[in-house]
Amino acid sequence: MTTTNSTTRRHDMQNDSHLTAKTAIPSSLNRRAALGGLAGLALAPAAALAQSAPWPSQPVTIVVPTATAGVTDIVGRLLAIELGALWKQPVIVDNKAGASGIIGSNIVARSAKDGYTAVLTFTSLYTAILQSPPETLQVDLLKELTPVSQVVLSSTLLTVSSSFPGNTIEEFIAEVKKNPKKYAYGSYGPGSTSNIYGELIRKQAGLDLVHVPYKGSGPLTNDLLAGTVQIAFLDIGSSIQQVRAGKFKLLATNGPKRLAQFPDVPTFQEKGFDGLQTSAWMGMLLPTGTPRDRVEKFSRDIARVMQMPQVQNRIRDMNLEPVGGTPEHFGKVIEDDMRIWGKAIDLAGVRNVK
Structure with missing residues:
Protein backbone atom coordinates (compact mmCIF):
# COMPACT_ATOMS: atom_id res chain seq x y z
CA MET A 1 0.00 0.00 0.00
CA THR A 2 1.39 3.44 -0.93
CA THR A 3 0.65 6.71 0.79
CA THR A 4 1.02 9.85 -1.30
CA ASN A 5 1.17 13.36 0.22
CA SER A 6 4.22 15.35 1.54
CA THR A 7 6.12 18.73 2.26
CA THR A 8 9.09 20.48 0.65
CA ARG A 9 11.22 22.99 2.51
CA ARG A 10 13.81 24.90 0.48
CA HIS A 11 17.30 25.20 1.88
CA ASP A 12 19.45 28.30 1.51
CA MET A 13 21.54 27.85 -1.61
CA GLN A 14 23.60 31.04 -1.45
CA ASN A 15 26.73 28.98 -0.81
CA ASP A 16 26.43 27.58 -4.32
CA SER A 17 26.58 30.98 -6.03
CA HIS A 18 30.10 30.23 -7.27
CA LEU A 19 28.60 27.64 -9.63
CA THR A 20 26.34 30.08 -11.48
CA ALA A 21 26.68 31.03 -15.13
CA LYS A 22 28.09 34.43 -14.11
CA THR A 23 31.29 32.87 -12.71
CA ALA A 24 34.25 34.59 -14.36
CA ILE A 25 37.03 32.54 -15.99
CA PRO A 26 40.48 33.99 -15.25
CA SER A 27 42.12 35.38 -18.39
CA SER A 28 45.30 33.43 -17.63
CA LEU A 29 43.47 30.19 -18.49
CA ASN A 30 43.45 29.20 -22.13
CA ARG A 31 40.21 28.27 -23.87
CA ARG A 32 40.82 24.51 -23.66
CA ALA A 33 41.44 24.58 -19.90
CA ALA A 34 38.32 26.69 -19.36
CA LEU A 35 36.15 24.32 -21.36
CA GLY A 36 37.66 21.35 -19.52
CA GLY A 37 36.77 22.91 -16.18
CA LEU A 38 33.17 23.52 -17.23
CA ALA A 39 32.92 19.93 -18.47
CA GLY A 40 34.09 18.77 -15.03
CA LEU A 41 31.22 20.66 -13.43
CA ALA A 42 28.76 19.12 -15.87
CA LEU A 43 30.00 15.65 -14.92
CA ALA A 44 29.92 16.23 -11.15
CA PRO A 45 28.52 13.21 -9.30
CA ALA A 46 24.76 13.20 -8.99
CA ALA A 47 25.05 12.49 -5.26
CA ALA A 48 27.09 15.65 -4.70
CA LEU A 49 24.58 17.77 -6.58
CA ALA A 50 21.73 16.13 -4.66
CA GLN A 51 23.21 17.29 -1.35
CA SER A 52 22.71 20.93 -2.37
CA ALA A 53 19.09 20.40 -3.45
CA PRO A 54 16.11 21.11 -1.20
CA TRP A 55 15.07 18.06 0.84
CA PRO A 56 12.83 16.25 0.27
CA SER A 57 12.43 16.95 -3.42
CA GLN A 58 11.35 13.43 -4.39
CA PRO A 59 9.40 10.52 -2.81
CA VAL A 60 10.60 9.21 0.56
CA THR A 61 10.36 5.51 1.45
CA ILE A 62 9.77 4.28 5.00
CA VAL A 63 10.66 0.60 5.29
CA VAL A 64 8.54 -1.19 7.90
CA PRO A 65 10.31 -4.46 8.78
CA THR A 66 7.11 -6.35 9.64
CA ALA A 67 4.14 -7.77 7.78
CA THR A 68 1.16 -5.53 7.02
CA ALA A 69 -1.67 -4.88 9.51
CA GLY A 70 0.51 -5.04 12.64
CA VAL A 71 0.87 -2.07 14.95
CA THR A 72 4.26 -1.02 13.50
CA ASP A 73 2.73 -1.02 10.02
CA ILE A 74 -0.20 1.11 11.24
CA VAL A 75 2.12 3.64 12.89
CA GLY A 76 4.29 3.72 9.77
CA ARG A 77 1.31 4.50 7.53
CA LEU A 78 0.08 7.18 9.92
CA LEU A 79 3.50 8.82 9.80
CA ALA A 80 3.60 8.52 6.01
CA ILE A 81 0.31 10.37 5.64
CA GLU A 82 1.28 13.26 7.91
CA LEU A 83 4.89 13.60 6.76
CA GLY A 84 3.67 13.50 3.17
CA ALA A 85 1.36 16.41 3.93
CA LEU A 86 4.22 18.38 5.49
CA TRP A 87 6.71 17.66 2.73
CA LYS A 88 4.35 17.78 -0.26
CA GLN A 89 6.06 14.66 -1.56
CA PRO A 90 4.83 11.06 -1.68
CA VAL A 91 5.87 8.97 1.34
CA ILE A 92 5.81 5.26 0.57
CA VAL A 93 5.54 2.46 3.13
CA ASP A 94 7.45 -0.66 2.06
CA ASN A 95 6.99 -3.79 4.21
CA LYS A 96 10.11 -5.98 4.41
CA ALA A 97 9.39 -8.49 7.16
CA GLY A 98 11.66 -11.05 8.76
CA ALA A 99 14.43 -11.77 11.27
CA SER A 100 12.99 -9.42 13.93
CA GLY A 101 13.61 -6.36 11.78
CA ILE A 102 17.09 -7.26 10.54
CA ILE A 103 16.05 -7.91 6.90
CA GLY A 104 14.34 -4.54 6.40
CA SER A 105 17.02 -2.70 8.37
CA ASN A 106 19.78 -4.24 6.22
CA ILE A 107 18.05 -2.89 3.12
CA VAL A 108 17.99 0.63 4.55
CA ALA A 109 21.57 0.46 5.84
CA ARG A 110 22.73 -0.36 2.29
CA SER A 111 20.63 2.34 0.62
CA ALA A 112 21.84 5.74 -0.55
CA LYS A 113 22.86 8.09 2.26
CA ASP A 114 20.55 10.85 1.07
CA GLY A 115 17.61 10.77 3.50
CA TYR A 116 15.15 9.23 1.04
CA THR A 117 15.04 5.74 2.58
CA ALA A 118 14.40 5.24 6.32
CA VAL A 119 13.36 2.37 8.54
CA LEU A 120 10.70 2.48 11.25
CA THR A 121 11.99 -0.23 13.52
CA PHE A 122 11.51 -1.37 17.12
CA THR A 123 13.29 -2.65 20.21
CA SER A 124 13.37 -6.20 18.83
CA LEU A 125 15.89 -5.19 16.16
CA TYR A 126 18.47 -4.52 18.85
CA THR A 127 17.64 -7.60 20.89
CA ALA A 128 18.09 -9.65 17.70
CA ILE A 129 21.46 -7.98 17.07
CA LEU A 130 22.52 -8.78 20.63
CA GLN A 131 21.66 -12.45 20.14
CA SER A 132 23.21 -12.88 16.71
CA PRO A 133 26.84 -13.97 16.27
CA PRO A 134 28.59 -11.05 14.49
CA GLU A 135 29.63 -13.28 11.59
CA THR A 136 25.96 -14.02 10.78
CA LEU A 137 25.01 -10.34 10.36
CA GLN A 138 25.39 -9.09 6.79
CA VAL A 139 25.62 -5.47 7.94
CA ASP A 140 26.90 -3.91 11.17
CA LEU A 141 23.59 -2.17 11.90
CA LEU A 142 24.91 -0.49 15.05
CA LYS A 143 27.37 1.42 12.86
CA GLU A 144 25.45 1.66 9.60
CA LEU A 145 22.16 3.11 10.92
CA THR A 146 21.86 6.44 12.68
CA PRO A 147 19.05 7.42 15.10
CA VAL A 148 16.47 9.96 13.92
CA SER A 149 13.65 9.85 16.47
CA GLN A 150 12.02 7.60 19.04
CA VAL A 151 8.43 7.63 17.79
CA VAL A 152 6.25 5.78 20.34
CA LEU A 153 6.45 3.69 23.52
CA SER A 154 4.62 0.39 23.94
CA SER A 155 3.96 -2.42 26.43
CA ASN A 254 5.67 -5.93 31.38
CA GLY A 255 6.99 -2.68 32.77
CA PRO A 256 7.53 -1.42 36.34
CA LYS A 257 3.86 -0.72 37.10
CA ARG A 258 0.37 -1.85 36.12
CA LEU A 259 -1.22 -0.42 33.00
CA ALA A 260 -3.86 2.25 33.52
CA GLN A 261 -6.07 0.44 31.00
CA PHE A 262 -5.93 -2.81 33.02
CA PRO A 263 -5.42 -1.92 36.69
CA ASP A 264 -6.46 -5.41 37.83
CA VAL A 265 -3.82 -7.19 35.74
CA PRO A 266 -0.48 -7.74 37.54
CA THR A 267 2.97 -7.08 36.15
CA PHE A 268 5.48 -9.89 35.71
CA GLN A 269 7.61 -8.16 38.34
CA GLU A 270 4.82 -8.42 40.90
CA LYS A 271 4.68 -12.15 40.28
CA GLY A 272 8.37 -12.60 40.94
CA PHE A 273 9.76 -12.65 37.39
CA ASP A 274 12.97 -10.81 36.62
CA GLY A 275 14.09 -9.07 33.43
CA LEU A 276 10.67 -7.98 32.12
CA GLN A 277 10.57 -4.41 33.38
CA THR A 278 11.68 -2.52 30.26
CA SER A 279 9.16 -0.86 27.92
CA ALA A 280 9.38 -1.37 24.16
CA TRP A 281 9.46 1.36 21.52
CA MET A 282 9.38 2.15 17.80
CA GLY A 283 11.83 4.53 16.23
CA MET A 284 13.06 5.93 12.92
CA LEU A 285 16.60 5.43 11.58
CA LEU A 286 18.50 6.51 8.47
CA PRO A 287 21.71 5.22 6.88
CA THR A 288 24.80 6.48 8.69
CA GLY A 289 26.38 9.20 6.57
CA THR A 290 23.08 10.89 5.72
CA PRO A 291 23.67 14.68 5.82
CA ARG A 292 23.09 15.93 9.35
CA ASP A 293 20.68 18.66 8.28
CA ARG A 294 18.42 16.01 6.71
CA VAL A 295 18.56 13.81 9.82
CA GLU A 296 17.61 16.78 11.99
CA LYS A 297 14.82 17.94 9.68
CA PHE A 298 13.38 14.41 9.58
CA SER A 299 13.50 14.34 13.39
CA ARG A 300 11.90 17.78 13.79
CA ASP A 301 9.11 16.87 11.41
CA ILE A 302 8.39 13.61 13.23
CA ALA A 303 8.17 15.66 16.43
CA ARG A 304 5.72 18.01 14.69
CA VAL A 305 3.60 15.05 13.60
CA MET A 306 3.64 13.55 17.11
CA GLN A 307 2.30 16.84 18.51
CA MET A 308 -0.71 16.91 16.15
CA PRO A 309 -3.91 16.28 18.16
CA GLN A 310 -5.34 13.87 15.59
CA VAL A 311 -2.12 11.85 15.61
CA GLN A 312 -1.91 11.78 19.40
CA ASN A 313 -5.51 10.59 19.56
CA ARG A 314 -4.88 7.84 17.02
CA ILE A 315 -1.67 6.72 18.75
CA ARG A 316 -3.33 6.64 22.16
CA ASP A 317 -6.31 4.78 20.72
CA MET A 318 -3.77 1.99 20.07
CA ASN A 319 -2.60 2.35 23.70
CA LEU A 320 0.78 3.63 22.62
CA GLU A 321 2.50 6.75 23.94
CA PRO A 322 3.68 9.33 21.36
CA VAL A 323 7.26 10.57 21.80
CA GLY A 324 8.95 12.31 18.84
CA GLY A 325 12.37 12.81 20.46
CA THR A 326 15.66 14.14 19.11
CA PRO A 327 18.38 12.03 17.46
CA GLU A 328 20.52 12.46 20.60
CA HIS A 329 17.72 11.28 22.89
CA PHE A 330 17.01 8.25 20.71
CA GLY A 331 20.71 7.38 20.55
CA LYS A 332 20.85 7.35 24.35
CA VAL A 333 17.73 5.11 24.50
CA ILE A 334 19.39 2.60 22.17
CA GLU A 335 22.63 2.68 24.13
CA ASP A 336 20.81 2.08 27.44
CA ASP A 337 18.62 -0.65 25.96
CA MET A 338 21.61 -2.56 24.60
CA ARG A 339 22.88 -2.82 28.17
CA ILE A 340 19.49 -3.64 29.76
CA TRP A 341 18.44 -6.17 27.13
CA GLY A 342 21.88 -7.73 27.14
CA LYS A 343 21.33 -8.65 30.78
CA ALA A 344 17.81 -9.96 30.03
CA ILE A 345 19.14 -12.10 27.18
CA ASP A 346 21.78 -13.62 29.45
CA LEU A 347 19.13 -14.27 32.08
CA ALA A 348 16.89 -15.95 29.50
CA GLY A 349 19.80 -18.01 28.18
CA VAL A 350 19.20 -17.05 24.53
CA ARG A 351 22.28 -15.74 22.79
CA ASN A 352 21.91 -16.95 19.20
CA VAL A 353 18.94 -16.17 16.98
CA LYS A 354 17.64 -19.34 15.29
Whole structure:
Protein backbone atom coordinates (compact mmCIF):
# COMPACT_ATOMS: atom_id res chain seq x y z
CA MET A 1 0.00 0.00 0.00
CA THR A 2 1.39 3.44 -0.93
CA THR A 3 0.65 6.71 0.79
CA THR A 4 1.02 9.85 -1.30
CA ASN A 5 1.17 13.36 0.22
CA SER A 6 4.22 15.35 1.54
CA THR A 7 6.12 18.73 2.26
CA THR A 8 9.09 20.48 0.65
CA ARG A 9 11.22 22.99 2.51
CA ARG A 10 13.81 24.90 0.48
CA HIS A 11 17.30 25.20 1.88
CA ASP A 12 19.45 28.30 1.51
CA MET A 13 21.54 27.85 -1.61
CA GLN A 14 23.60 31.04 -1.45
CA ASN A 15 26.73 28.98 -0.81
CA ASP A 16 26.43 27.58 -4.32
CA SER A 17 26.58 30.98 -6.03
CA HIS A 18 30.10 30.23 -7.27
CA LEU A 19 28.60 27.64 -9.63
CA THR A 20 26.34 30.08 -11.48
CA ALA A 21 26.68 31.03 -15.13
CA LYS A 22 28.09 34.43 -14.11
CA THR A 23 31.29 32.87 -12.71
CA ALA A 24 34.25 34.59 -14.36
CA ILE A 25 37.03 32.54 -15.99
CA PRO A 26 40.48 33.99 -15.25
CA SER A 27 42.12 35.38 -18.39
CA SER A 28 45.30 33.43 -17.63
CA LEU A 29 43.47 30.19 -18.49
CA ASN A 30 43.45 29.20 -22.13
CA ARG A 31 40.21 28.27 -23.87
CA ARG A 32 40.82 24.51 -23.66
CA ALA A 33 41.44 24.58 -19.90
CA ALA A 34 38.32 26.69 -19.36
CA LEU A 35 36.15 24.32 -21.36
CA GLY A 36 37.66 21.35 -19.52
CA GLY A 37 36.77 22.91 -16.18
CA LEU A 38 33.17 23.52 -17.23
CA ALA A 39 32.92 19.93 -18.47
CA GLY A 40 34.09 18.77 -15.03
CA LEU A 41 31.22 20.66 -13.43
CA ALA A 42 28.76 19.12 -15.87
CA LEU A 43 30.00 15.65 -14.92
CA ALA A 44 29.92 16.23 -11.15
CA PRO A 45 28.52 13.21 -9.30
CA ALA A 46 24.76 13.20 -8.99
CA ALA A 47 25.05 12.49 -5.26
CA ALA A 48 27.09 15.65 -4.70
CA LEU A 49 24.58 17.77 -6.58
CA ALA A 50 21.73 16.13 -4.66
CA GLN A 51 23.21 17.29 -1.35
CA SER A 52 22.71 20.93 -2.37
CA ALA A 53 19.09 20.40 -3.45
CA PRO A 54 16.11 21.11 -1.20
CA TRP A 55 15.07 18.06 0.84
CA PRO A 56 12.83 16.25 0.27
CA SER A 57 12.43 16.95 -3.42
CA GLN A 58 11.35 13.43 -4.39
CA PRO A 59 9.40 10.52 -2.81
CA VAL A 60 10.60 9.21 0.56
CA THR A 61 10.36 5.51 1.45
CA ILE A 62 9.77 4.28 5.00
CA VAL A 63 10.66 0.60 5.29
CA VAL A 64 8.54 -1.19 7.90
CA PRO A 65 10.31 -4.46 8.78
CA THR A 66 7.11 -6.35 9.64
CA ALA A 67 4.14 -7.77 7.78
CA THR A 68 1.16 -5.53 7.02
CA ALA A 69 -1.67 -4.88 9.51
CA GLY A 70 0.51 -5.04 12.64
CA VAL A 71 0.87 -2.07 14.95
CA THR A 72 4.26 -1.02 13.50
CA ASP A 73 2.73 -1.02 10.02
CA ILE A 74 -0.20 1.11 11.24
CA VAL A 75 2.12 3.64 12.89
CA GLY A 76 4.29 3.72 9.77
CA ARG A 77 1.31 4.50 7.53
CA LEU A 78 0.08 7.18 9.92
CA LEU A 79 3.50 8.82 9.80
CA ALA A 80 3.60 8.52 6.01
CA ILE A 81 0.31 10.37 5.64
CA GLU A 82 1.28 13.26 7.91
CA LEU A 83 4.89 13.60 6.76
CA GLY A 84 3.67 13.50 3.17
CA ALA A 85 1.36 16.41 3.93
CA LEU A 86 4.22 18.38 5.49
CA TRP A 87 6.71 17.66 2.73
CA LYS A 88 4.35 17.78 -0.26
CA GLN A 89 6.06 14.66 -1.56
CA PRO A 90 4.83 11.06 -1.68
CA VAL A 91 5.87 8.97 1.34
CA ILE A 92 5.81 5.26 0.57
CA VAL A 93 5.54 2.46 3.13
CA ASP A 94 7.45 -0.66 2.06
CA ASN A 95 6.99 -3.79 4.21
CA LYS A 96 10.11 -5.98 4.41
CA ALA A 97 9.39 -8.49 7.16
CA GLY A 98 11.66 -11.05 8.76
CA ALA A 99 14.43 -11.77 11.27
CA SER A 100 12.99 -9.42 13.93
CA GLY A 101 13.61 -6.36 11.78
CA ILE A 102 17.09 -7.26 10.54
CA ILE A 103 16.05 -7.91 6.90
CA GLY A 104 14.34 -4.54 6.40
CA SER A 105 17.02 -2.70 8.37
CA ASN A 106 19.78 -4.24 6.22
CA ILE A 107 18.05 -2.89 3.12
CA VAL A 108 17.99 0.63 4.55
CA ALA A 109 21.57 0.46 5.84
CA ARG A 110 22.73 -0.36 2.29
CA SER A 111 20.63 2.34 0.62
CA ALA A 112 21.84 5.74 -0.55
CA LYS A 113 22.86 8.09 2.26
CA ASP A 114 20.55 10.85 1.07
CA GLY A 115 17.61 10.77 3.50
CA TYR A 116 15.15 9.23 1.04
CA THR A 117 15.04 5.74 2.58
CA ALA A 118 14.40 5.24 6.32
CA VAL A 119 13.36 2.37 8.54
CA LEU A 120 10.70 2.48 11.25
CA THR A 121 11.99 -0.23 13.52
CA PHE A 122 11.51 -1.37 17.12
CA THR A 123 13.29 -2.65 20.21
CA SER A 124 13.37 -6.20 18.83
CA LEU A 125 15.89 -5.19 16.16
CA TYR A 126 18.47 -4.52 18.85
CA THR A 127 17.64 -7.60 20.89
CA ALA A 128 18.09 -9.65 17.70
CA ILE A 129 21.46 -7.98 17.07
CA LEU A 130 22.52 -8.78 20.63
CA GLN A 131 21.66 -12.45 20.14
CA SER A 132 23.21 -12.88 16.71
CA PRO A 133 26.84 -13.97 16.27
CA PRO A 134 28.59 -11.05 14.49
CA GLU A 135 29.63 -13.28 11.59
CA THR A 136 25.96 -14.02 10.78
CA LEU A 137 25.01 -10.34 10.36
CA GLN A 138 25.39 -9.09 6.79
CA VAL A 139 25.62 -5.47 7.94
CA ASP A 140 26.90 -3.91 11.17
CA LEU A 141 23.59 -2.17 11.90
CA LEU A 142 24.91 -0.49 15.05
CA LYS A 143 27.37 1.42 12.86
CA GLU A 144 25.45 1.66 9.60
CA LEU A 145 22.16 3.11 10.92
CA THR A 146 21.86 6.44 12.68
CA PRO A 147 19.05 7.42 15.10
CA VAL A 148 16.47 9.96 13.92
CA SER A 149 13.65 9.85 16.47
CA GLN A 150 12.02 7.60 19.04
CA VAL A 151 8.43 7.63 17.79
CA VAL A 152 6.25 5.78 20.34
CA LEU A 153 6.45 3.69 23.52
CA SER A 154 4.62 0.39 23.94
CA SER A 155 3.96 -2.42 26.43
CA THR A 156 4.04 -6.20 25.96
CA LEU A 157 1.31 -8.49 27.28
CA LEU A 158 1.10 -12.20 28.03
CA THR A 159 -2.12 -13.14 26.24
CA VAL A 160 -3.86 -16.49 25.74
CA SER A 161 -6.78 -17.54 23.58
CA SER A 162 -10.26 -17.39 25.10
CA SER A 163 -10.38 -21.22 25.14
CA PHE A 164 -7.20 -21.58 27.20
CA PRO A 165 -8.02 -23.28 30.54
CA GLY A 166 -6.74 -20.58 32.87
CA ASN A 167 -7.51 -16.97 33.77
CA THR A 168 -4.49 -15.97 35.87
CA ILE A 169 -0.74 -16.36 35.46
CA GLU A 170 -0.76 -18.91 38.30
CA GLU A 171 -3.37 -21.01 36.49
CA PHE A 172 -1.41 -20.59 33.25
CA ILE A 173 1.75 -21.97 34.85
CA ALA A 174 -0.13 -24.86 36.45
CA GLU A 175 -1.80 -25.83 33.15
CA VAL A 176 1.42 -25.75 31.13
CA LYS A 177 3.30 -27.75 33.77
CA LYS A 178 0.53 -30.34 33.83
CA ASN A 179 0.80 -30.75 30.04
CA PRO A 180 4.47 -30.60 28.99
CA LYS A 181 5.06 -30.01 25.26
CA LYS A 182 1.34 -29.51 24.64
CA TYR A 183 1.48 -25.74 24.33
CA ALA A 184 3.49 -23.36 22.15
CA TYR A 185 3.90 -19.62 22.47
CA GLY A 186 4.10 -17.23 19.56
CA SER A 187 6.44 -14.24 19.27
CA TYR A 188 7.16 -11.49 16.71
CA GLY A 189 10.19 -13.49 15.56
CA PRO A 190 13.47 -15.08 16.64
CA GLY A 191 15.40 -12.77 18.96
CA SER A 192 12.48 -10.35 19.36
CA THR A 193 11.49 -8.85 22.70
CA SER A 194 8.45 -11.15 22.82
CA ASN A 195 10.75 -14.14 22.23
CA ILE A 196 12.93 -13.00 25.14
CA TYR A 197 9.87 -12.53 27.38
CA GLY A 198 8.71 -16.03 26.47
CA GLU A 199 12.09 -17.56 27.27
CA LEU A 200 12.34 -15.64 30.56
CA ILE A 201 8.94 -16.97 31.65
CA ARG A 202 9.67 -20.46 30.36
CA LYS A 203 13.01 -20.65 32.18
CA GLN A 204 12.03 -18.98 35.46
CA ALA A 205 8.74 -20.90 35.80
CA GLY A 206 10.22 -24.19 34.59
CA LEU A 207 7.82 -24.61 31.67
CA ASP A 208 8.11 -26.95 28.69
CA LEU A 209 6.94 -24.57 25.96
CA VAL A 210 7.73 -24.57 22.24
CA HIS A 211 8.58 -21.25 20.55
CA VAL A 212 6.76 -20.41 17.29
CA PRO A 213 8.23 -17.29 15.61
CA TYR A 214 6.11 -15.05 13.35
CA LYS A 215 6.95 -12.18 10.99
CA GLY A 216 5.41 -9.50 13.15
CA SER A 217 2.43 -8.98 15.42
CA GLY A 218 -0.21 -9.03 12.64
CA PRO A 219 0.19 -12.71 11.66
CA LEU A 220 0.64 -13.69 15.32
CA THR A 221 -2.59 -11.94 16.32
CA ASN A 222 -4.47 -13.69 13.51
CA ASP A 223 -3.21 -17.12 14.56
CA LEU A 224 -4.05 -16.51 18.21
CA LEU A 225 -7.58 -15.60 17.12
CA ALA A 226 -7.79 -18.73 14.97
CA GLY A 227 -6.49 -20.95 17.77
CA THR A 228 -3.43 -22.04 15.76
CA VAL A 229 -1.35 -20.94 18.74
CA GLN A 230 -2.85 -20.48 22.22
CA ILE A 231 -0.21 -18.33 23.94
CA ALA A 232 1.39 -15.13 22.69
CA PHE A 233 3.52 -12.27 23.92
CA LEU A 234 1.93 -9.34 22.06
CA ASP A 235 2.27 -5.58 22.07
CA ILE A 236 -0.66 -3.74 23.59
CA GLY A 237 -1.57 -1.98 20.36
CA SER A 238 -2.10 -5.27 18.52
CA SER A 239 -4.00 -7.06 21.27
CA ILE A 240 -6.04 -4.62 23.34
CA GLN A 241 -9.18 -4.68 21.17
CA GLN A 242 -9.24 -8.47 21.26
CA VAL A 243 -8.76 -8.43 25.04
CA ARG A 244 -11.64 -5.98 25.46
CA ALA A 245 -13.82 -8.08 23.15
CA GLY A 246 -13.16 -11.18 25.26
CA LYS A 247 -11.33 -13.00 22.45
CA PHE A 248 -8.00 -12.93 24.30
CA LYS A 249 -7.31 -13.30 28.01
CA LEU A 250 -4.72 -10.96 29.49
CA LEU A 251 -2.63 -12.57 32.23
CA ALA A 252 0.29 -10.19 32.89
CA THR A 253 2.07 -7.12 31.55
CA ASN A 254 5.67 -5.93 31.38
CA GLY A 255 6.99 -2.68 32.77
CA PRO A 256 7.53 -1.42 36.34
CA LYS A 257 3.86 -0.72 37.10
CA ARG A 258 0.37 -1.85 36.12
CA LEU A 259 -1.22 -0.42 33.00
CA ALA A 260 -3.86 2.25 33.52
CA GLN A 261 -6.07 0.44 31.00
CA PHE A 262 -5.93 -2.81 33.02
CA PRO A 263 -5.42 -1.92 36.69
CA ASP A 264 -6.46 -5.41 37.83
CA VAL A 265 -3.82 -7.19 35.74
CA PRO A 266 -0.48 -7.74 37.54
CA THR A 267 2.97 -7.08 36.15
CA PHE A 268 5.48 -9.89 35.71
CA GLN A 269 7.61 -8.16 38.34
CA GLU A 270 4.82 -8.42 40.90
CA LYS A 271 4.68 -12.15 40.28
CA GLY A 272 8.37 -12.60 40.94
CA PHE A 273 9.76 -12.65 37.39
CA ASP A 274 12.97 -10.81 36.62
CA GLY A 275 14.09 -9.07 33.43
CA LEU A 276 10.67 -7.98 32.12
CA GLN A 277 10.57 -4.41 33.38
CA THR A 278 11.68 -2.52 30.26
CA SER A 279 9.16 -0.86 27.92
CA ALA A 280 9.38 -1.37 24.16
CA TRP A 281 9.46 1.36 21.52
CA MET A 282 9.38 2.15 17.80
CA GLY A 283 11.83 4.53 16.23
CA MET A 284 13.06 5.93 12.92
CA LEU A 285 16.60 5.43 11.58
CA LEU A 286 18.50 6.51 8.47
CA PRO A 287 21.71 5.22 6.88
CA THR A 288 24.80 6.48 8.69
CA GLY A 289 26.38 9.20 6.57
CA THR A 290 23.08 10.89 5.72
CA PRO A 291 23.67 14.68 5.82
CA ARG A 292 23.09 15.93 9.35
CA ASP A 293 20.68 18.66 8.28
CA ARG A 294 18.42 16.01 6.71
CA VAL A 295 18.56 13.81 9.82
CA GLU A 296 17.61 16.78 11.99
CA LYS A 297 14.82 17.94 9.68
CA PHE A 298 13.38 14.41 9.58
CA SER A 299 13.50 14.34 13.39
CA ARG A 300 11.90 17.78 13.79
CA ASP A 301 9.11 16.87 11.41
CA ILE A 302 8.39 13.61 13.23
CA ALA A 303 8.17 15.66 16.43
CA ARG A 304 5.72 18.01 14.69
CA VAL A 305 3.60 15.05 13.60
CA MET A 306 3.64 13.55 17.11
CA GLN A 307 2.30 16.84 18.51
CA MET A 308 -0.71 16.91 16.15
CA PRO A 309 -3.91 16.28 18.16
CA GLN A 310 -5.34 13.87 15.59
CA VAL A 311 -2.12 11.85 15.61
CA GLN A 312 -1.91 11.78 19.40
CA ASN A 313 -5.51 10.59 19.56
CA ARG A 314 -4.88 7.84 17.02
CA ILE A 315 -1.67 6.72 18.75
CA ARG A 316 -3.33 6.64 22.16
CA ASP A 317 -6.31 4.78 20.72
CA MET A 318 -3.77 1.99 20.07
CA ASN A 319 -2.60 2.35 23.70
CA LEU A 320 0.78 3.63 22.62
CA GLU A 321 2.50 6.75 23.94
CA PRO A 322 3.68 9.33 21.36
CA VAL A 323 7.26 10.57 21.80
CA GLY A 324 8.95 12.31 18.84
CA GLY A 325 12.37 12.81 20.46
CA THR A 326 15.66 14.14 19.11
CA PRO A 327 18.38 12.03 17.46
CA GLU A 328 20.52 12.46 20.60
CA HIS A 329 17.72 11.28 22.89
CA PHE A 330 17.01 8.25 20.71
CA GLY A 331 20.71 7.38 20.55
CA LYS A 332 20.85 7.35 24.35
CA VAL A 333 17.73 5.11 24.50
CA ILE A 334 19.39 2.60 22.17
CA GLU A 335 22.63 2.68 24.13
CA ASP A 336 20.81 2.08 27.44
CA ASP A 337 18.62 -0.65 25.96
CA MET A 338 21.61 -2.56 24.60
CA ARG A 339 22.88 -2.82 28.17
CA ILE A 340 19.49 -3.64 29.76
CA TRP A 341 18.44 -6.17 27.13
CA GLY A 342 21.88 -7.73 27.14
CA LYS A 343 21.33 -8.65 30.78
CA ALA A 344 17.81 -9.96 30.03
CA ILE A 345 19.14 -12.10 27.18
CA ASP A 346 21.78 -13.62 29.45
CA LEU A 347 19.13 -14.27 32.08
CA ALA A 348 16.89 -15.95 29.50
CA GLY A 349 19.80 -18.01 28.18
CA VAL A 350 19.20 -17.05 24.53
CA ARG A 351 22.28 -15.74 22.79
CA ASN A 352 21.91 -16.95 19.20
CA VAL A 353 18.94 -16.17 16.98
CA LYS A 354 17.64 -19.34 15.29
